[in-house]
Amino acid sequence: MGTRPGRGTANRGGGRAGTRLRRGGVAMAGGGPRRCRRLEADAARAVLGAADTLLFDCDGVLWRGEAAVGGAAAALGRLAAAGKRLCYVTNNSSRTRAAYTEKLRRLGFPPAEPRHVFGSAYCAARYLRQALPLGAAAYVLGSPALAAELEAVGVPHLGPGPAALPGPAPADWAQAPLDPAVRAVLVGFDEHFSYAKLCQALRYLLRGGPDCLLVGTNRDHRLPLEGGTAIPGTGCLVKAVETAAQREAFIVGKPNRYMFDCVASEFDIDPTRTIMVGDRLDTDILMGNSCGLTTLLTLTGVTTLDEVKGHQESDCPARQSLVPDYYVDSIADLLPALGD
Amino acid sequence: MASCRRLSGAGLREVLGPAQGLLFDCDGVLWAGERAVPGAPELLERLRRSGKAALFVSNNSRRSVAELERRFSRLGFRGVRAEHVFSSALCSALFLRQRLLGGGGNGSGGGRVFVLGGEGLRGEVRDAGLRLAGEGDPGAAEPVRAVLVGYDDQFTFAKLAQACGYLRDPQCLLVATDPDPWHPLSDGQRTPGTGSLTAAVETASGRKALVVGKPNTYMFDCIVERFGVDPSRTLMVGDRLETDILFGKNCGLSTILTLTGVSRLEEAQAYMASDSAAAKALVPNYYVDSIADLIPGLDE
Numbered sequence: 001m002g003t004r005p006g007r008g009t010a011n012r013g014g015g016r017a018g019t020r021l022r023r024g025g026v027a028m029a030g031g032g033p034r035r036c037r038r039l040e041a042d043a044a045r046a047v048l049g050a051a052d053t054l055l056f057d058c059d060g061v062l063w064r065g066e067a068a069v070g071g072a073a074a075a076l077g078r079l080a081a082a083g084k085r086l087c088y089v090t091n092n093s094s095r096t097r098a099a100y101t102e103k104l105r106r107l108g109f110p111p112a113e114p115r116h117v118f119g120s121a122y123c124a125a126r127y128l129r130q131a132l133p134l135g136a137a138a139y140v141l142g143s144p145a146l147a148a149e150l151e152a153v154g155v156p157h158l159g160p161g162p163a164a165l166p167g168p169a170p171a172d173w174a175q176a177p178l179d180p181a182v183r184a185v186l187v188g189f190d191e192h193f194s195y196a197k198l199c200q201a202l203r204y205l206l207r208g209g210p211d212c213l214l215v216g217t218n219r220d221h222r223l224p225l226e227g228g229t230a231i232p233g234t235g236c237l238v239k240a241v242e243t244a245a246q247r248e249a250f251i252v253g254k255p256n257r258y259m260f261d262c263v264a265s266e267f268d269i270d271p272t273r274t275i276m277v278g279d280r281l282d283t284d285i286l287m288g289n290s291c292g293l294t295t296l297l298t299l300t301g302v303t304t305l306d307e308v309k310g311h312q313e314s315d316c317p318a319r320q321s322l323v324p325d326y327y328v329d330s331i332a333d334l335l336p337a338l339g340d
Numbered sequence: 341m342a343s344c345r346r347l348s349g350a351g352l353r354e355v356l357g358p359a360q361g362l363l364f365d366c367d368g369v370l371w372a373g374e375r376a377v378p379g380a381p382e383l384l385e386r387l388r389r390s391g392k393a394a395l396f397v398s399n400n401s402r403r404s405v406a407e408l409e410r411r412f413s414r415l416g417f418r419g420v421r422a423e424h425v426f427s428s429a430l431c432s433a434l435f436l437r438q439r440l441l442g443g444g445g446n447g448s449g450g451g452r453v454f455v456l457g458g459e460g461l462r463g464e465v466r467d468a469g470l471r472l473a474g475e476g477d478p479g480a481a482e483p484v485r486a487v488l489v490g491y492d493d494q495f496t497f498a499k500l501a502q503a504c505g506y507l508r509d510p511q512c513l514l515v516a517t518d519p520d521p522w523h524p525l526s527d528g529q530r531t532p533g534t535g536s537l538t539a540a541v542e543t544a545s546g547r548k549a550l551v552v553g554k555p556n557t558y559m560f561d562c563i564v565e566r567f568g569v570d571p572s573r574t575l576m577v578g579d580r581l582e583t584d585i586l587f588g589k590n591c592g593l594s595t596i597l598t599l600t601g602v603s604r605l606e607e608a609q610a611y612m613a614s615d616s617a618a619a620k621a622l623v624p625n626y627y628v629d630s631i632a633d634l635i636p637g638l639d640e
Binding site for chain 2: 169170171174190191195198199202203206221222232233236237239241242243244245
């Protein structure tokens with residue numbers, strides 16, 4: 001067994017990014033480019049055996065819409081039975097942790113507590129709780145779930161739902177009173193997004209200048225729906241606000257490392273014994289690679305093997321960092337390695 | 341590189357004397373909100389008496405040129421006719437007519453246009469002989485061949501999703517009236533511009549928009565086609581470095597920055613001091629505090 005790096009802040013160190021030191025256990029792409037090898041048979045047993053914690057993206061990995069990926073629940077059941085810690089890390093900001101916990105239960109996955117679920121809504125609320133002065137509020141472009149997560153951590157907020165503004169025209173909106181407590185604009189998935197709300201967000205950002213935070217839950221371009229369709233994602237709304245305000249948002253979600261930091265602050269995580277499982281290269285795999293985790297791509301979501309090969313064959317270091325250590329067609333493929 | 345010289349005294353006559361015409365941006369140059377810039381109507385009058393042409397080129401896609409003609413009159417400007425006014429609404433409609441109807445404008449075939457914008461923009465698209473998605477015979481199965489993003493104060497998530505649906509067809513064009521990220525309000529606040537809405541549509545669809553307005557040169561092509569302007573004898577007057585002044589440079593015009601609008605002199609000077617070629621392209625040849633300062637450069 002390898003030695004474990006120190007607990008607490010050492011686990012959050014950025015130093016692990018790019019360095020793949022191994023002591024004992026399985027050599028996982030030590031030091032060189034990641035190889036995206038199919039994970040099966042002996043390698044699968046070794047890699048899974050050496051891991052304490054698995055982080056799972058949800059959409060496209062565990063389920064698609066309301067349909068569980070065949071065999072996924074069984075595979076996670078065996079991992080849990082083997083004593084692995086299972087956490088769920090998702091950019092989807094339209095659900096609360098409690099709702100995800102309930103969905104996991106409903107689709108037959110091993111019992112999870114909300115503390116195992118790291119959605120971008122919850123993590124954004126945590127971020128604001130630590131970044132805002134006491135009593136400061138957030139103007140929110142987001143869902144009831146995002147509002148609920150803010151409520152749960154005690155961050156005052158306003159904004160969710162349809163814009164409630166006086167008059168039909170921008171000239172009227174520019175006269176609406178601004179709440180003096182607002183010191184942050186938070187952008188999440190918002191089906192009520194409108195020009196009027198964009199106006200208000202811009203007014204708060206201009207009033208506060210650098211003292212008003214601009215935070216986005218994630219940059220995903222599209223939100224997948226059941227049946228293969230997709231609707232515009234939060235990234236579009238973040239871009240609209242960033243363009244109007246001519247400034248860049250702090251992004252909570254993958255591939256940025258803040259959500260991993262949340263996991264590491266809740267649990268004793270050893271990056272060298274942690275596997276990130278996802279279906280998107282530019283969020284799941286990139287975050288996992290940046291945080292020094294072992295990364296496993298599943299092909300039940302948005303990514304094809306051809307895309308990975310394209311990145312592997314490129315000379316560009318940014319594209320190389322999108323390549324996972326391993327892949328499977330589905331996480332059900334892990335079952336044989338987890339048998340008896 | 342342009343040197344951002346204050347235009348005054350003898351310099352005024354040297355620059356204005358040979359000019360055959362001036363292109364003016366509108367917001368922040370001729371007026372601010374509902375108020376004409378003091379002296380601006382007189383300047384236009386003096387230009388006319390001097391035999392110099394005045395044409396207008398605006399990124400504002402809210403109003404039809406007919407509405408703009410009424411606005412000029414209401415704010416005290418005499419003699420400005422719709423045909424002198426090149427708005428991004430008009431030019432986007434002309435652009436789409438060219439691309440979808442081959443310039444014939446006879447209204448047959450060509451598909452429909454999904455417009456994110458107000459009635460002024462929609463009217464210009466209709467006047468160009470195009471049909472709008474969501475209007476007319478709902479049974480028509482005619483495909484949507486273009487999504488046009490303009491200033492849309494009724495923009496919603498639902499419209500964003502609808503636009504993306506149309507853009508899944510790679511044959512469907514994505515066009516934006518202008519790139520402006522925000523516009524100033526008279527009390528110093530800002531309102532989001534077409535650029536911010538275009539960014540949302542581009543991000544959702546994975547496509548890049550064709551942008552009709554300044555600093556791109558299509559609006560100048562429209563001006564040349566209608567009036568045959570000689571760039572070497574034409575001056576561009578504007579208040580926004582990133583659109584007006586860059587537009588002038590891209591079209592081969594000498595440029596004058598007026599300080600009654602968006603850009604500050606310090607910004608122009610910062611661009612001048614920069615090492616980047618892109619920044620230097622934003623530096624005007626000349627500047628004035630207000631276009632009224634140009635009056636002494638014209639014959640009595």
